[in-house]
Amino acid sequence: MSRLLSRLFGRLPIGWLQLTHSKTRFASAIAGVAFANVLVFVQLGIMNSMASATLRPYAFFQADIMISAPDANTLTEGGNVARQWLLQALADPEVTAGMGLFIANVTWQRADKALVLTTFGIDPALPGFLDPAIAAKAQVLELQNAGLLDRFTRGLPRDEAAAIRPQTPLTFEVSGDTVTLHDTFAGGGGFGGDGYMMVSDQTFLTLFPARRSAAPDHILLKIAPGADPERVVTRLGALISDKSLRIRTFEAAADEDLTYQQTKRPTGIIFGFGVVIGVLVGLVIVYQVLSTDVADHLREYATFKAMGYPQTFFLGVVLEEALILGVLGFVPGFVVGTTILTVMGRVTTLPLQMTASMAITVFIGTIVFSTLSGAIATRRLAAADPADLF
Amino acid sequence: MTEDAPVVARGVNHWFGAGEVRKQALHDVTLTIPRGSFTALVGPSGSGKTTVLTLVGCLREVQDGSVRLLGHELKGARSDALIALRRRLGFIFQAHNLHESLTAIENVLMGLMVHGRADGPTERAAAAHALTLFGLADRMDYLPANLSGGQKQRVAIARALVGNPDLILADEPTAALDRESGLNVVDVLKRLGQTRGTTTLMVTHDNRILDRADRIVTLEDGRIVADSAPVG
Known part of the structure; x- marks a missing residue:
């Protein structure tokens, strides 16, 4: 891995070496990111299942237009026509x-x-x-x-x-x-x-x-x-x-039903918050890991600064760490998330499943929040003053 | 000789703090260090030795006076110019400051990679040679945690020298070394001065080194009070 990253970056993979130096800390960091991923996967899975479950009965019918009572916010709610x-x-x-x-x-x-x-x-x-x-x-x-x-x-x-x-x-x-x-x-x-x-x-x-x-x-x-x-x-x-009366295309009726479920119903709002909480947990975990790591290596960073390494080098190291945590945390998060959704889907018969779009969304989200955390953590680099080394 | 000198300081004053606690650390320091020379900077604690090193090493801003380093005026210089100049220096700190996650050879490689060089076989060979020079051929793949204090310091010295710096700034580099290792370090530095023109400015109290220094500059209360071979 070290050799691969070395070729990839064209330099020593300092971020990787720093992260893996303490195996226990590295494992707990990965577990933390994976946990955040699982949170997001489960919440997204439930949100998606709510969307699938909401839209499923519409699929039983083939119509172009639907006329409903004024208070018919969903297929199963509202008065008669x-x-x-x-x-x-x-x-x-x-x-x-x-x-x-x-x-x-x-x-x-x-x-x-x-x-x-x-x-x-x-x-x-x-x-x-x-x-x-x-x-x-x-x-x-x-x-x-x-x-x-x-x-x-x-x-x-x-x-x-x-x-x-x-x-x-x-x-x-x-x-x-x-x-x-x-x-x-x-x-x-x-x-x-x-x-x-x-x-x-x-x-x-x-x-x-x-x-x-x-x-x-x-x-x-x-x-x-x-x-x-x-x-x-x-x-x-x-x-x-x-x-x-609400006169809508059948497609618009399904879309409005879904929007109502996701934004007006307490369940939709709660699951939406769950996703936000998962992302925040991930942000905090990655920030905490990286920020501690930067603090632990301030003297080394200060030495590199003295030697003439520019600020971009340190940003690269911290972002390298953030990306490694993001990628390696995603893998177990994906596996555990898929398992949990599959089991929950079997038990509840809700359409709970891992989808490619969910996996891609969460992966990109993980990379983004890891990078964001890394970017915030680099603020601590300012404390690495090479003049203090003497 | 002054034009060729890597370090030319003229009328340098420096202060720390602000307001009532402002304290002057250097008073009108004027010093020229010729190319290839081995200069020892001595003086009691708080005399301004470290301040001189940090100013010459582009680690602090020159407040008053002039410091020309390798032909470049440091006062008012842009930060990217200072970073570029620092790459031409070799720093040896009292504490080794090795990166705990990097092996000995990787730590030394960092001294090459700052020049934009990759982690290639040529660079590895150069780093290995530097370590061998300081008797660490059999410790190249050791992490700092598995090296003795003296070995760590020698790795740090190898890291400072591997990039062929024009000027070496050292702060008590031999404090953690035994007599033989300390003398070996001084010999290597002096040999670099003779063969490559590498200049050394070293803060030290080690009499073994003072005996071999080309020149001894003594600071007290921020002033140069003695210079065994004054120049400029």
Whole structure:
């Protein structure tokens, strides 16, 4: 390593030699940086999983425009929308189809625990509004009280989920009604429920008798191929009488949902702070290590100053140390972070995983905060006065 | 001879502190040190020896008077010019000040790398030669922690000399050395003066060295009170 760095820098790798001189201190410094990395990885992983979990149900549907109640900040929050606006929207020449979307939570009381299923009531006669994988199985929803279950539902044994097929359906009771699960689709637990379920709007209204067919949670629209969704949204805004409604492209609705989750919900803010805390911990650890190291070698640095080494040489040494700590601390941080996210993902069925973008972001962040710490630590170099050596 | 002299100091005054605690450390010091000479600077503690060394070594700013080092006026000189001049000097401190993480040969290499030279085989050979000169051929890969006090000091001397400096500034370099090693160091320095014209200005109280010095300058209370071979 020493030889490699020597060739790389064209000089003795003093930073490396200084850091590795005390093996214990070096190991604890690496562990400190790795710890900061793990903190950031876990927090970022949770934040990303929140984003994935938020956007996942949007992927179940294929729509161009969504009409929601004024207070519908997320897919599952807010009031209802009158179906009459669907009919008004269909008056637009470029709106080709519309569907009411019903959403509510169903509790599946099992022997060991209750599973909360975020349940979507859709019109099985309009499979074009569904993701093709779900649409292919949607015909069965025309049966009364039929459902498609998210096979990745948290708390549901995988083998039990795998056994749910049209030939071997599974039934369960919900408030006196029997729901028959005929097939499954790929979903996954989120922050608002353990999994998802698709039923027809008619079944939905059976399960939730207080709900009315004239008041779905959202209205999904499809527009003609080639039509500009933004222009249609603008036209619909003028066309629909209720000006308080949120009429957005489906994509914009998903983005706004995510922004709301990350910036308005306490969980999003907390995880965001977690990332900041992780970065600060890393900054402080690297600064502490480098600053102590500079203080410990002031006489040597002063000697080098006397010999004629310029300030840039010392900056190079400290930054060399910062980069070594950053790179070597990242590796165990990445390994431990990946392990923790994988284990947490398995336990919670949240989409917790290490992604390439996370790894690259944290690596670059580590290098940046290490360099920043190094730059701050070099201020102590000013105390190395060669005149004091005599 | 004055034009060729690596050190020409004229009317140098120097103070430390400010206000009521301001104290004058040097009074009208005038000194010319010829090329290749071996000059010993002696005097009691607080007499100004170290101040002279630090001024000549570009480690302190010249406040009053003139110090010409290797043909360059130090008073008012830019810091990059001072750094460049320091590279032409060899510093030997009373404490070895070796880098604890570097081996003996690596410490000596630092004396070459300041001139922009890489860590190559030629440089390693030069560093090894310098260490061999001071009887450390078998200690090249030792860390300072594994060397005796005298060995560390000899490594520090090798580091100061390996870059072929024009002027060596030394502060009690033989204090940690035994008689034989101390005399060897003086012999090497004198030989460098004769063969390469390397000039040595050394603060010392060691009588063994004073006996061999070309010239002895005595300072007291910041003034030169005796000069065995006054020049200029």
